[in-house]
Amino acid sequence: MIDAIDIVKKFDDFTVLDGVSLNVKKGEIISVIGPSGSGKSTLLRCLNKIEEIDEGVIRIDGEQLSRHNCSKLGMVFQNFNLFPHMSAIENVMEAPVIVKKMGKKEARELAGRMLSDVGLQDKADSYPGQLSGGQKQRVAIARALAMKPEIILFDEPTSALDPELVGEVLGVIKKLAAEHMTMVIVTHEMAFAREISDRVIFMDKGKIVEEGTPKEIFEDPEHPRVQAFLKRMM
Ligand code: ADP
Ligand code: MG
Numbered sequence: 001m002i003d004a005i006d007i008v009k010k011f012d013d014f015t016v017l018d019g020v021s022l023n024v025k026k027g028e029i030i031s032v033i034g035p036s037g038s039g040k041s042t043l044l045r046c047l048n049k050i051e052e053i054d055e056g057v058i059r060i061d062g063e064q065l066s067r068h069n070c071s072k073l074g075m076v077f078q079n080f081n082l083f084p085h086m087s088a089i090e091n092v093m094e095a096p097v098i099v100k101k102m103g104k105k106e107a108r109e110l111a112g113r114m115l116s117d118v119g120l121q122d123k124a125d126s127y128p129g130q131l132s133g134g135q136k137q138r139v140a141i142a143r144a145l146a147m148k149p150e151i152i153l154f155d156e157p158t159s160a161l162d163p164e165l166v167g168e169v170l171g172v173i174k175k176l177a178a179e180h181m182t183m184v185i186v187t188h189e190m191a192f193a194r195e196i197s198d199r200v201i202f203m204d205k206g207k208i209v210e211e212g213t214p215k216e217i218f219e220d221p222e223h224p225r226v227q228a229f230l231k232r233m234m
């Protein structure tokens with residue numbers, strides 16, 4: 001579904017992604033872990049065409065990534081990125097109306113269903129400022145789902161949340177997993193990554209240092225940097 005080959009991304013002289021290759025198959029759930037500054041967010045932003053790559057190729061379903069097919073990828077950000085002046089349902093309707101030119105009535109019905117799916121049917125008319133962090137993140141997930149993406153990229157979806165709100169967001173992601181949604185999840189929630197992933201990727205300094213099944217990475221990591229990172233995290 002996603003085929004990224006030898007991606008290089010630089011900011012001025014600084015190489016943030018140094019030849020990263022990643023293949024994601026339909027229905028697969030991949031967790032990306034690694035220290036801060038290792039390039040995890042930049043990788044997702046390149047996959048979603050928020051950032052342009054300097055070298056390499058990204059293909060979606062065999063076609064080169066472009067502004068025409070990048071809406072096959074949904075994205076959920078650490079800080080929600082909701083429009084503060086729009087209600088929850090308006091946030092969810094926005095992209096179907098603007099990008100897909102869907103009629104407002106149809107988009108509102110769709111958005112209502114998406115909010116129900118994340119357990120927020122009664123918050124449709126609330127504004128982001130009236131919602132908890134966990135509720136905001138669930139609106140952001142509903143907003144991504146409203147575009148019917150083939151894959152959702154999550155960038156530390158629970159890192160900005162108070163601990164007691166993490167579970168409700170992880171619960172929604174687990175529900176998507178049970179529905180076989182294809183997902184790439186950058187996370188510091190090691191127990192969650194271990195439970196949900198088909199494959200775990202460890203990044204450091206712009207490279208994939210090690211990848212494997214959750215069992216391989218968490219029980220028997222080969223690379224000393226992975227061992228040291230996991231020791232700190234667990
Ligand atoms: P991670 O998500 O793993 O913490 P990032 O992808 O956010 O890492 O960042 C990797 C490196 O790239 C960091 O050193 C960061 O400072 C740098 N970086 C990220 N975005 C930019 C940017 N727009 N301009 C310059 N440097 C950036
Ligand atoms: Mg990041």
